[in-house]
Amino acid sequence: MTRSTLSNSTGLVVPQHGQGSGFDEDDVTAVLSLMRSNEHLSSGLQVEAFEQEFAAMVGVRHAVAVTSCTTALGLVTRVLDLKDGDEVIAPALTFQATITALLSTGVSVRFAEIDPSTLCLDPDSVRSLITSRTRAIFTVHYAGLCAGVDSLRRIADDHGISLVEDCAHALGGSLSGRSAGAWGDLACWSFHSLKNISTLGQGGMVTTNDEVAAHRIREMRAINPDAQFALRSAPVLFDTHGDANAPRPENHEKNAYTHDCLTVRHEGVNATMSEVAAAVGRTQLRRLPALADRRRHFASLLDDGLRGVPGVRVLQTPEGAEHARHLYAFLLDGDEIDRDELVRRLSKAGIEVVLRYFPLHLLPEWRMRGNALGQLPVTEHVWFRQLVNLPISPQLSDEQAEYMVAVVASVLEEMRKDC
Numbered sequence: 001m002t003r004s005t006l007s008n009s010t011g012l013v014v015p016q017h018g019q020g021s022g023f024d025e026d027d028v029t030a031v032l033s034l035m036r037s038n039e040h041l042s043s044g045l046q047v048e049a050f051e052q053e054f055a056a057m058v059g060v061r062h063a064v065a066v067t068s069c070t071t072a073l074g075l076v077t078r079v080l081d082l083k084d085g086d087e088v089i090a091p092a093l094t095f096q097a098t099i100t101a102l103l104s105t106g107v108s109v110r111f112a113e114i115d116p117s118t119l120c121l122d123p124d125s126v127r128s129l130i131t132s133r134t135r136a137i138f139t140v141h142y143a144g145l146c147a148g149v150d151s152l153r154r155i156a157d158d159h160g161i162s163l164v165e166d167c168a169h170a171l172g173g174s175l176s177g178r179s180a181g182a183w184g185d186l187a188c189w190s191f192h193s194l195k196n197i198s199t200l201g202q203g204g205m206v207t208t209n210d211e212v213a214a215h216r217i218r219e220m221r222a223i224n225p226d227a228q229f230a231l232r233s234a235p236v237l238f239d240t241h242g243d244a245n246a247p248r249p250e251n252h253e254k255n256a257y258t259h260d261c262l263t264v265r266h267e268g269v270n271a272t273m274s275e276v277a278a279a280v281g282r283t284q285l286r287r288l289p290a291l292a293d294r295r296r297h298f299a300s301l302l303d304d305g306l307r308g309v310p311g312v313r314v315l316q317t318p319e320g321a322e323h324a325r326h327l328y329a330f331l332l333d334g335d336e337i338d339r340d341e342l343v344r345r346l347s348k349a350g351i352e353v354v355l356r357y358f359p360l361h362l363l364p365e366w367r368m369r370g371n372a373l374g375q376l377p378v379t380e381h382v383w384f385r386q387l388v389n390l391p392i393s394p395q396l397s398d399e400q401a402e403y404m405v406a407v408v409a410s411v412l413e414e415m416r417k418d419c
Contacts, residue, residue: 013350014400017393020194020326021284021291030279031200039275046278051205053285054189058181060207062214065273065281066221069168069190069204074101075220076186076206078266079213080136080162082107089129090138091121092359092379098138098166103365108133111361111371113378117316118147119329119387122378127155136162141170141180144196144324145317149175149183162186171196172292173324180324181207191277196291196326197284199277223268229259294394295325298401302390305405306330311337311412313386327356328392335385336419337412343388345411351404352391359383 034041047065055063066072082088084106090099092111099109113125119142126137139152149165156163163183167173168190170180181187191203208214220226235245235257273281284291306312313333317323332339343353359379361371373380390404 012400012403014352014391014396014404016194016352016354016391017395018193019198019395020192020393021197021287022393022395023198023280024283024287026283026286027280030283031276034276034279041275043272044275046275046282047273050273050278050281050285053282054205055207057285057288058179058187058207060182060187061209062207062211064206064214064217064221065278066204066206066217066271067273068202069166069188069192070097070100071269071271072188072204072206073097073099073164073166075217075269075271076164076188076213077101078220078226079186079216080164081265082135085133086135087131087133088136088138089126089134090360091140091142092361092376093119093142093357093383094140094166094360095168095357096360096363097168098140099360107135109366109369110134111376111379113376114142114382115148116331116378116382116386118145118318119143119315119382120145120147120149121152123148123151123155126152130155130159130161134159134161136164138164138166139184140166140168141173141324143327143329144169144171144173146170146173146175146180146183146321147318149180153183156185164188168192168195169326170324171326172288172295172322174322176320185210186213191281191284196295196324197281197288199273199281199284203273203277203281220266220268221271223270224254225261225264225268226266227264228262229255230262231259291394292324295392296323298392298394298396298398299323299325299328301398301401302328302330302392302405305402306408309405309409309412311416312408325392328390330388330390331382331386332388333386337415339385339388342411342415345415346388346407349407349411351407353389355383355387356389 051063051065087108087110089110089112091114093114110129112129113122115122121139162185165181165184165187167181167187173180187207189205191199193201206217216226303314307314311333313331346353360366
């Protein structure tokens with residue numbers, strides 16, 4: 001389905017906006033300033049400043065900017081030092097990037113249920129899956145809600161395992177005054193075009209209080225191997241010309257003269273964020289409070305309108321949580337309405353619905369590992385029967401929110417009559 005096919009009798013459409021934050025003149029000025037300078041555009045002061053500002057916003061000691069959240073999750077998975085036979089626990093209601101780095105390993109993913117009132121991991125389900133081989137919990141702040149992460153933190157501490165936060169949706173979200181990303185041992189963020197701020201289409205960040213993990217990720221980001229090196233008592237002599245300790249011209253020698261390698265854990269990757277992307281990230285970060293307020297206002301219009309519609313269950317934000325509102329989701333209350341038919345009718349009325357996300361355990365690559373339908377009854381029921389995502393972004397108008405409420409109410413009334 002393309003946006004050009006969306007139409008209705010009123011002419012009003014509600015698209016999934018391709019830019020989750022939009023751009024203003026400050027963003028344009030930041031880009032042009034760098035383009036007109038003689039500064040290196042691959043890495044430099046803008047990346048460093050963006051990392052410092054982002055870490056301060058989250059309330060952690062380290063932030064490492066990378067090329068995407070998928071890359072961030074892959075690097076984080078590496079520094080967990082998982083081995084064949086280890087287990088991690090994750091939700092199935094998430095984008096594939098959360099655990100895709102584990103597909104080529106011998107690590108087992110145990111899928112936990114979601115809490116149907118929040119769509120986030122159910123701590124009780126997580127607790128029931130922990131074994132002596134469990135090494136980490138990957139939690140996802142679905143739609144931007146940090147629900148249950150305090151309980152997951154306690155579970156991780158009780159069992160001596162790592163907690164990884166997938167914060168792709170959660171920029172601007174918090175729980176009990178503590179930012180998303182400040183609960184886990186490691187957290188990964190997305191600046192994709194659709195997200196709450198963007199670094200020109202793609203971008204990501206890892207945040208952590210772990211200095212060693214941050215150093216290892218920085219090394220891998222710069223194509224250096226994640227390895228253990230030993231300082232030599234004397235430099236290696238590769239030639240007989242001159243003093244081995246004399247300064248040498250730049251020749252990509254790295255530590256060739258001064259160290260020996262003891263072991264290589266992982267190869268490096270080219271994951272450095274560009275200066276232009278970081279510069280835009282900085283200007284967007286300054287706009288985040290206003291962008292977040294607009295998202296919350298738009299979501300409140302949908303909540304208030306849909307709360308009185310028969311057959312709709314509006315998801316509640318738990319006490320103490322500040323919802324980032326990256327996605328807007330509601331649930332059908334009961335099974336008499338065909339969710340897919342509802343989505344088709346909404347689309348015909350000009351509302352572009354994209355359902356996020358098909359349960360991972362039912363994708364072929366994860367079924368190959370022994371997962372199957374019926375394994376997660378709560379997640380499967382929510383996904384196949386109840387979950388509806390409506391468009392939300394700062395660019396949409398109050399009128400479009402009101403239109404969506406009216407259309408949902410009208411279509412549901414028609415469908416009930418058809419039953």
